[in-house]
Amino acid sequence: MYLPNSKWTWLFVMTAVIQAAVILGLEAYVFADFQLHLHSFSDSASSSKTIPTFLSLYIFGFVYELILVYDALRLKNTIQIIGLCFCNIGLLIYGGLQIEQATQEENLWRQTKGIMIAIPCIIAFSSTFLIFVAWKLYDEFAWTIYKHISADLRMKRRYLTYQIYIALLKFDFFFFLGFTVQFVVIVTGKTDVEFALTLAAIPVTILILFFAAYFTRRENTLGMCAVILLYFGGLAYFLFKLVRMYQPSRAPEYIAARRSLTFFAVITILLILATIANAIACTINFHKGLKPHVMRPRKSTDDEKATELGTRVPGEGVPSRMMID
Structure with missing residues (x-):
């Protein structure tokens, strides 16, 4: 599916691509410099896991953001576009955490200080x-x-709720994956069972998010109830991890990445709460006429222009628009 052909669409794409290209280049340089001088670091055993994980996750964040940019623009999903702006701010905050991590290694900080601040x-x-x-x-x-939903305000609000929910699922995936990768790679003292269960949670989460979107589109009430229960299980898991990493008896296991893990855990908890609220709202909206609009493919830009020209009454000018409030 092609992107909408407008200057603002391409400005958004160009800004995201240029930002990603520059940041990925700088991060790749820092990563390469770290690997080349790993032997000179004061705590190479800890740093060899922590810093590469930070850098790799940061790189993945910008690649994933580019995918969401394309997805949001092709679907003309204004909610997801707004979410991407917040996601970019989150990456900005994570960049600050990356600086804090780099300062713990004097050699790395001295060699990459300018780049770390520039990012x-x-x-x-x-x-x-x-x-x-x-x-x-x-x-x-x-x-x-x-034009896609019609002038029905109630239907438009239902569609807005659906858009918010689908966008939340896409951001849930990144922050859950980010927390899990850091936990698996950096945190010490894990039992074999805990390690295996954490790894198994990744494909299970992907399946849950997939079926969450599927059940919403199909308006499957029973399936959505099951998904909502699983959300509460995920919420309990992240609350447990957040409390556990600050317990005095377990704190040393998390100390190497506690700030970053806290950042991801808090964001994920907030996202899960928002996801639960919107999942419940979407379920309440089932069987009220939204399904045909959700299942119906969007018209292409050319088709939309043709429809608009074909239905406009001469002399009336441009029809008034209804904003998503």
């Missing part, structure tokens, strides 16, 4: 521009959603 600055500038372009895209895509 959050670049992301901050990009985030500001992305927010501005997202605002323009919000105006641009509102008319498309109006």
Whole structure:
């Protein structure tokens, strides 16, 4: 499916691509420098796991963000576009945590100080521009959603709830995966059972998120109830981990990445709470006429223009739009 052909769409894409290319290049340099000088670090045993995990996860974050940018624009999902702006701010905060981690290794910090400081600055500038372009895209895509859903305000709100829920699922995946990877690689003192269960949770989570979207589109109430129960299980898991990493008896196991794990755990908990609320709202909206709009494929840009030209009454000008409030 092609992207909408507008200047704001391409500005959003170009900003995200340029940001990712620059940050990935800088991160790759830091990663290579770290690997080449690993022997000179004061605590190479700990650093050999912690710092590469930070860098790799950061790199993956920007690659995943690019995928979501394409997905949001092709679907004209204004909610996901707004979510990407917040995600970029989250990556900015994570860049600050990366600086804190690098300062613990004097040699690495001395060699890459300028790059480490430049990365959050670049992301901050990009985030500001992305927010501005997202605002323009919000105006641009509102008319498309109006034509797709009709002027029924209640139906439009149901569709908005659905859009928020689907966008949340995509961000849930990244933050859950980010926490799990750090836990598996960095945290010490794990039992074999705990390690195996944590690894097994990754494919299970992917399946849960897939069926969560599937049951919502198909308006399967029983399936959604099961998914919501699983969300509560995930919420309990992250609350347990968050408390556990600050227990005096277990703190040494988490100390190497506790700030980063805390960041991911808190964000994931907030996302799960929002996901549960929207999952319940979507379930309440089942069998109220939204399904045909969700299942029906969007028209292409050319088709939309043709429809608009074909249905417009001469002399009336451009039809009024209804914004998603």
